[in-house]
Amino acid sequence: MDTEAELQERDRSSAPDTGPEERSRSSRLRHRVAASLSGRRLFALGAACAVFVLLFSAFVVQPFLIPSGSMESTLRVGDRVLVNKLAYRFGSVPRRGDVVVFDGTGSFVSEGAEENPVTALLHGAVASLGLAEPAETDFVKRVVGVGGDRVVCCDERGRIEVNGRPLDEDYLYPGDAASRAPFDIVVPDGTLWMMGDHRSRSRDSRDHLGEPGGGMVPVDRVIGRVDWFGWPFGRIGPLPGTPAFDGIPAPGPAHG
Numbered sequence: 001m002d003t004e005a006e007l008q009e010r011d012r013s014s015a016p017d018t019g020p021e022e023r024s025r026s027s028r029l030r031h032r033v034a035a036s037l038s039g040r041r042l043f044a045l046g047a048a049c050a051v052f053v054l055l056f057s058a059f060v061v062q063p064f065l066i067p068s069g070s071m072e073s074t075l076r077v078g079d080r081v082l083v084n085k086l087a088y089r090f091g092s093v094p095r096r097g098d099v100v101v102f103d104g105t106g107s108f109v110s111e112g113a114e115e116n117p118v119t120a121l122l123h124g125a126v127a128s129l130g131l132a133e134p135a136e137t138d139f140v141k142r143v144v145g146v147g148g149d150r151v152v153c154c155d156e157r158g159r160i161e162v163n164g165r166p167l168d169e170d171y172l173y174p175g176d177a178a179s180r181a182p183f184d185i186v187v188p189d190g191t192l193w194m195m196g197d198h199r200s201r202s203r204d205s206r207d208h209l210g211e212p213g214g215g216m217v218p219v220d221r222v223i224g225r226v227d228w229f230g231w232p233f234g235r236i237g238p239l240p241g242t243p244a245f246d247g248i249p250a251p252g253p254a255h256g
Contacts, residue, residue: 060085062223063230064101064134070196070203071140072173074099074239080231081140081239087225094192094219096162096245098143099226102194105137107217108208140226141204142171145193147219148251150186153179163249171242173198181206191216 066079075081083101094100105111145151145162152161159166160178169178176199183206187193194217196202205215229235 062101064138064140064226066140067134069201070198071099071142072198072201074142074171074197075140075226078232079229079235081226082228082230083224084227085224087227088219088222094143094146094222094225096143096146096149096248097242099140099239100143100192100194101134101138101140101223101226102192102217103137103221103223104139104217105221107213107215107221108139108203109137138223139194141194141196141202143192144195144205145185145187146251147187147189147191149193150184150251151193152184153182162245163251165248167244169197169242169244171197171244173200176200179206183209185209185214188216190219192219192222193217 062083062085064081064083066075066077066081069077088094144160144167149162150164154177155161155166157166158178159168161167167178172178179195179199185193191213193205193215195204195206205217208215226239228238
């Protein structure tokens with residue numbers, strides 16, 4: 001009859017080999033599983049962050065890369081500004097002097113331009129993060145006239161008048177005239193008269209007077225108001241306001 005010592009020896013001899021090589025293989029397997037799980041968590045976290053940023057940009061605040069010098073010196077080429085998309089969501093409307101980003105389709109650019117939908121989607125996602133130039137249909141300008149306003153260029157001192165009141169436009173690019181093209185328009189209700197601060201380099205409402213819509217931008221095409229500088233670092237902060245439109249009288253009876 002086997003003794004207890006012999007039984008224990010037999011059990012040890014029949015147990016599977018757990019030598020150094022087997023233990024090393026098992027350890028590598030555990031590390032691979034742990035790394036795989038960690039990678040999946042990181043990917044899921046990254047995807048969640050990306051979705052949050054895109055949604056925040058789509059509905060709350062969108063970075064916007066300034067692509068041209070039409071708003072100098074207020075906004076410079078390469079500036080990243082933050083566009084407040086909630087500014088006009090709850091009954092508020094654009095006011096004279098606001099710097100806004102808007103979709104110029106049908107006013108500044110013709111409708112019906114075709115673009116590859118996949119390319120447009122990818123570009124839109126990157127542009128919404130301020131990492132690429134905006135779509136060719138997106139513009140940034142200053143609101144000079146709102147619905148019902150009569151905007152005239154220019155008085156004897158070369159100033160634009162709104163409802164008979166001349167503007168002292170402290171934001172104009174140094175050396176620029178208020179406008180070298182004369183005009184006398186009444187802004188239809190529900191639309192805006194837009195101009196760049198660097199008048200000699202800005203294609204704005206003045207350049208579309210003879211086209212359908214007369215250069216007026218529908219209020220519902222406004223994407224949001226430029227409220228802050230996001231870059232460069234030395235300019236981070238709120239966009240300066242202007243007193244140029246203080247004291248402008250209310251418009252007279254609305255015209256078409």
